Amino acid sequence: MECCMDRVIAAQVYNRICELGSLSAAARALGISRPMVSRYLEQMEKWAGTRLVNRSTRKLTLTAAGEKVLQKTRTLSQLSQEIEDQSAKDLPSGTLRVACAHFTAMHIIAPVLPDLLSRFPQLRVELDVNNHPVSLVGERIDVAIRITDNPEPGMIARRLGECRSVLCASPQYLATHGTPVHADDLAQHNCLHYSFFAGQSWSFLTPEGEAVSIAVGGNLSASISSLLMDAAIHHGGIAMLPEREAKEALSQGKLVQVLEALTPRPIGIFGIYQSRDYQPAAQRVFLDALAKSLMEG
Numbered sequence: 001m002e003c004c005m006d007r008v009i010a011a012q013v014y015n016r017i018c019e020l021g022s023l024s025a026a027a028r029a030l031g032i033s034r035p036m037v038s039r040y041l042e043q044m045e046k047w048a049g050t051r052l053v054n055r056s057t058r059k060l061t062l063t064a065a066g067e068k069v070l071q072k073t074r075t076l077s078q079l080s081q082e083i084e085d086q087s088a089k090d091l092p093s094g095t096l097r098v099a100c101a102h103f104t105a106m107h108i109i110a111p112v113l114p115d116l117l118s119r120f121p122q123l124r125v126e127l128d129v130n131n132h133p134v135s136l137v138g139e140r141i142d143v144a145i146r147i148t149d150n151p152e153p154g155m156i157a158r159r160l161g162e163c164r165s166v167l168c169a170s171p172q173y174l175a176t177h178g179t180p181v182h183a184d185d186l187a188q189h190n191c192l193h194y195s196f197f198a199g200q201s202w203s204f205l206t207p208e209g210e211a212v213s214i215a216v217g218g219n220l221s222a223s224i225s226s227l228l229m230d231a232a233i234h235h236g237g238i239a240m241l242p243e244r245e246a247k248e249a250l251s252q253g254k255l256v257q258v259l260e261a262l263t264p265r266p267i268g269i270f271g272i273y274q275s276r277d278y279q280p281a282a283q284r285v286f287l288d289a290l291a292k293s294l295m296e297g
Contacts, residue, residue, distance in 0.1 A: 007047060011073035013040035014052070018070050022060055044069070092282040093122035099136070099144040103225045105129045107244040108269065109145065112289040123282050131223040136274055143283050144272040145290065151270050158271040158287055161294025164243045165264035167202075168255040173235040180238070180258055183214045190237030191216035195223040202240055204262040212262070229255075240264055269294060 016026040017037065027034040045052050052066035062070065100109060105127055117123060128134065128141060136144060136155065151157035180186055183204060193200060193216060204212045218237050222228050225245055232239040233254045249255040271287045273279070 006043065008076065010040040010043040010047070011076045013037055014044045014073050015070070015077055017041060017053070017060070018062060018066075044073075091122065092120040092280075092285045094280075094282060095124045095126055096280075096282045096286055097126045097128065097140060097142045098286070099128045099130060099134045099139065099141045101131045101147070101223075102129055103242060103245060104145050104147065104269075106226075107242065108290060108294070112293045116286065116289050120282075120285065123285075125286070136272065142273065142280070143287065146270050146272055147267050148270060149267055151268075151272055155272050155274060158273075158291075159268055160271055160287065160291045161269045162266040163269055164266045165240050166243050166246050166250070166257055167238060167240050167259050167262070167264060168246055168250065168257050169232055169238040170235045170254065171256055173232075173237065174256065174258070176235070183212055183259060183262060186214050186216050186238065186259075189216075189218075190220075191218040192228045192231050192237045192239040193218055193221040194225060194228065194240070195221045203265040204259075205265055207261055211265070 013026060013030065013032075016029055017023060020026050020029060023037045023041065024034055027037045030037070041053070048065060048069050050065045051063055052069055054061045054063060098109070109127065113125060117125065128139065133146070133152075134141060134144070136142075145160070147163045177189060180189060186202070191202070200217055201213050201215050204214070206212055220228070220231055220236060225241055228239045229241050229245055229249065231237065232241070233249055238258060246255060250257065269290075271290065273283065
């Protein structure tokens with residue numbers, strides 16, 4: 001029994017025969033031999049159970065049955081092409097333009113890229129690393145990865161995980177300036193502050209789950225958390241840093257955690273994009289990879 005794919009190919013060959021008016025022309029257009037074209041025509045006639053074309057030395061004409069079959073093979077070829085196109089859309093490929101901040105690029109996105117790009121060799125990721133939010137439309141960005149409490153309205157925001165922070169300082173800074181015991185003690189310390197978070201305040205959760213907000217001040221603020229971490233390591237003050245970024249310095253003793261009873265309020269990590277109606281496969285697998293990595297810690 002002929003397989004369905006053989007019949008689809010036979011239908012496509014039959015369409016080209018009808019379009020071009022000869023077996024030889026169809027063979028040239030399809031890049032196959034004339035005997036192969038003839039065999040596909042025979043398959044079509046066997047499938048239809050009747051003669052589809054009248055052949056002469058001068059020209060090829062369709063029978064009445066051939067005209068009816070042509071209408072159906074055109075529909076079959078169109079459906080086959082639509083299925084093929086959809087399959088191509090479902091395979092992650094092409095360039096995915098991603099906007100993110102420096103910390104996000106280094107500590108959230110970079111860890112997933114080797115495996116992702118290895119699994120999908122047709123995919124290319126282009127990172128636009130910018131600590132200022134960019135316009136998805138104006139900058140031709142496919143998806144932005146943002147750490148925020150308030151994803152912008154009018155966009156689709158998929159929550160991927162959360163960014164947990166830790167309050168820390170160098171042992172030398174604490175030896176010189178004292179170790180804060182209560183949240184209110186932060187007012188007496190040089191606090192290294194992230195520029196884009198609301199006001200000059202840090203928010204915590206107490207062991208009882210109560211929200212506490214403390215006004216802080218200091219001689220350095222920056223939009224790059226790695227710069228704040230470097231300043232803290234070099235005894236510049238107390239910094240609230242992402243756990244992922246501070247982990248190594250804490251394990252090496254370059255930084256120590258302060259006010260351990262208080263938990264800095266976590267902030268959501270979102271994938272921001274323009275429409276939920278059609279999400280390209282490249283975008284979907286990229287966001288899935290980030291969500292999986294964040295869930296695993």
